[in-house]
Amino acid sequence: MTIPARKGTSVALTAGQKLRVENTFGSQVLDTWAFSAADFGEYMAMEATRSWNSRLTPAVGDVLVSNRYRPMLKLVEDTTPGVHDTLMCCCSPGIYAKMGYPAHDNCEDNFHAALKAIGRDVDFTPGPLNLFMNFPVTPDGQITREPPVSKPGDYVVFEALVDVVVVFSACPQDISAVNGAGRMPTDAHYTVFGDAQ
Amino acid sequence: MTIPARKGTSVALTAGQKLRVENTFGSQVLDTWAFSAADFGEYMAMEATRSWNSRLTPAVGDVLVSNRYRPMLKLVEDTTPGVHDTLMCCCSPGIYAKMGYPAHDNCEDNFHAALKAIGRDVDFTPGPLNLFMNFPVTPDGQITREPPVSKPGDYVVFEALVDVVVVFSACPQDISAVNGAGRMPTDAHYTVFGDAQ
Numbered sequence: 001m002t003i004p005a006r007k008g009t010s011v012a013l014t015a016g017q018k019l020r021v022e023n024t025f026g027s028q029v030l031d032t033w034a035f036s037a038a039d040f041g042e043y044m045a046m047e048a049t050r051s052w053n054s055r056l057t058p059a060v061g062d063v064l065v066s067n068r069y070r071p072m073l074k075l076v077e078d079t080t081p082g083v084h085d086t087l088m089c090c091c092s093p094g095i096y097a098k099m100g101y102p103a104h105d106n107c108e109d110n111f112h113a114a115l116k117a118i119g120r121d122v123d124f125t126p127g128p129l130n131l132f133m134n135f136p137v138t139p140d141g142q143i144t145r146e147p148p149v150s151k152p153g154d155y156v157v158f159e160a161l162v163d164v165v166v167v168f169s170a171c172p173q174d175i176s177a178v179n180g181a182g183r184m185p186t187d188a189h190y191t192v193f194g195d196a197q
Numbered sequence: 198m199t200i201p202a203r204k205g206t207s208v209a210l211t212a213g214q215k216l217r218v219e220n221t222f223g224s225q226v227l228d229t230w231a232f233s234a235a236d237f238g239e240y241m242a243m244e245a246t247r248s249w250n251s252r253l254t255p256a257v258g259d260v261l262v263s264n265r266y267r268p269m270l271k272l273v274e275d276t277t278p279g280v281h282d283t284l285m286c287c288c289s290p291g292i293y294a295k296m297g298y299p300a301h302d303n304c305e306d307n308f309h310a311a312l313k314a315i316g317r318d319v320d321f322t323p324g325p326l327n328l329f330m331n332f333p334v335t336p337d338g339q340i341t342r343e344p345p346v347s348k349p350g351d352y353v354v355f356e357a358l359v360d361v362v363v364v365f366s367a368c369p370q371d372i373s374a375v376n377g378a379g380r381m382p383t384d385a386h387y388t389v390f391g392d393a394q
Contacts, residue, residue: 137338
């Protein structure tokens with residue numbers, strides 16, 4: 001299935017199923033959220049995920065943890081060098097307004113639109129898992145901004161540990177090089193496979 | 198005013214006022230949140246604060262930014278070595294259950310109790326600013342856990358940039374050394390001063 005350039009979408013997974021997320025053209029950042037299908041009050045929380053794993057960025061074998069400190073997804077495969085981001089908010093009307101582009105497409109609106117498309121919404125925006133985003137942290141705690149290091153066809157695979165709804169936004173940032181030096185947001189793709197538990 | 202050991206409390210500030218938060222006994226972590234007094238849908242967001250400042254931890258002169266990407270507080274003074282945390286969720290029933298202490302006092306319950314005490318609440322728990330907490334990040338992105346480096350009487354001062362309600366929890370963690378090698382949560386104190394704008 002396609003995650004269209006500059007847009008959001010969602011996919012429901014049953015516990016035990018796997019989700020393969022491909023950076024088809026290599027340099028597209030995918031802001032990613034997850035909710036418990038049974039209760040959208042339970043959401044994947046980067047602050048809980050960092051606490052559980054004692055790591056800034058999940059590695060293969062790590063779990064992604066909810067605001068209730070329960071594992072929701074497990075990262076089971078990653079063909080990239082493992083560079084993703086858990087630190088930064090998604091791009092939003094506020095960010096683009098500050099940059100001088102007040103009407104720019106943005107991941108926050110994409111996130112809420114993707115939820116509304118399935119008849120849901122939440123009144124806040126959790127901090128996302130920014131797949132493929134390359135914002136290195138210097139030893140003195142500065143956060144820098146670099147293009148992705150992933151290559152076309154690179155992918156990550158998650159296993160659903162509970163029934164979840166995953167939301168993606170193919171980040172529409174085309175002012176900086178977040179989505180590659182070409183500053184051209186692209187489609188990405190996902191596949192669901194494996195048996196439910 | 199006292200922030201009682203193991204408990205939460207809140208304080209309202211008018212734009213222009215300053216808030217001095219003292220680590221009276223030197224090693225108490227204070228989980229800290231803020232809301233716009235006009236709209237509790239707007240809250241201080243660590244993921245937005247890191248994005249705005251391009252830094253893991255706010256330094257003197259930096260602002261603390263809301264989920265709507267608007268500055269809410271400014272860090273104007275810090276007598277500590279500047280070691281605070283923005284990465285970790287607050288301690289919660291889920292964390293203590295995982296550690297084998299399911300009924301332990303926790304900052305999440307303190308946060309919601311402090312809001313309820315002023316007739317408010319929210320149905321989620323933003324990632325907190327963990328004042329005085331010393332969780333260094335290694336160059337390879339591991340997050341370690343060390344006792345605070347602050348000293349008795351050290352303090353930080355925030356200026357309110359909008360009308361805000363600040364919520365504190367004097368972290369009740371007494372199993373690990375988060376609140377010092379003595380593992381003894383203590384009171385801390387705050388003062389509001391200065392003129393409203």
